[in-house]
Amino acid sequence: MTEIFDLRAGLLRVRQDRATAWQFIADFAAHWRQPIAPGDGFDPAELDAAERRLGLRLPDPLREAYLRFGRRTDLTSNHDELLGPDELYVTDGALVYRAENQGAASWGIALAELDRDDPGTVIRPDLADKSQERWEPWEQSLTEACVELVMSESVLVDDGLTDYLEVDGTGEPLDGLFQRLPGFGRDLRWFAGDGVLIRELDGFCLQARARTPQALDALRETVPGDWLNG
Known part of the structure; x- marks a missing residue:
């Protein structure tokens, strides 16, 4: 399948639904890196433990991403880092799931959005003047943020x-x-x-x-x- 993977056509379909997006990531990984295999994701028990520790339920797209390819650091953490379930934390009204490699920025999901089917994501630059730091819009959905994450980390x-x-x-x-x-x-x-x-x-x-x-x-x-x- 790696020789017939149509990158543009796949990206055009990504916004249809999460299943299509996860299939795109699987096809992308097989074509540009290595196929996603059993064991490449975290165990459900690890995600359940993170939810108990944080006192909240993880958004479905984040759980699904962790379960499918969360351990594939070659897809998620070459430059910036997808935090492991035990590293997730909450700050200033957002659940932080990704960190820039030198601490220059963090990506998160607003707590007020966690109950949405596919919440948007936000980014917060690390500034010298902490009083000026704000969560700013990033991707319009967490699923799309995962697609961007995998593509970016792969290059x-x-x-x-x-x-x-x-x-x-x-x-x-x-x-x-x-x-x-x-x-x-x-x-x-x-x-x-x-x-x-x-x-x-x-x-x-x-x-x-x-x-x-x-x-x-x-x-x-x-x-x-x-x-x-x-």
Whole structure:
């Protein structure tokens, strides 16, 4: 199935329902990383223990993500970290489930939204002036946040098939070189090419993943520049 996985078509279907989103993540993992297998998720008892400790019920999408692929750190925690069930915590009205790798930001779910079928997510930057810190909107649903998380972490794993390029906006627009993908993640644009997945972050850098070393070399030739690993 890895050779017929249609990334764009899969992303267009993700917002239909959670089952479709989880299938997309399974297909994505099989195509770009390794297939999700039994044992890649946490046990229900671990999630139940987290709920007892926190005194709340985890949103269904978060439970399902933990049960399906929560232990797959190659999909969830290469740069920023999906917190384990025993690391979840509540602060300033939100359940925190993800942390930036240097503590610069946290992602959460507003406590007032926990009872929703698929609550939205929020982000809180870590600022020098703590009085200015606020929870700000992130993804409109937790399921979509999980899709963005898996895609983003997959282009950030250091395994010889990823690379990084700072850009200044003077090069040829990626829209003319690669297929534009449906948007997931604030300040992110996604593109796909022949065996490559590209994340453009706020117009200042490209983070790319390839299926083969040859595909990564071809990307560097198509988009010349001072690639970090090239």
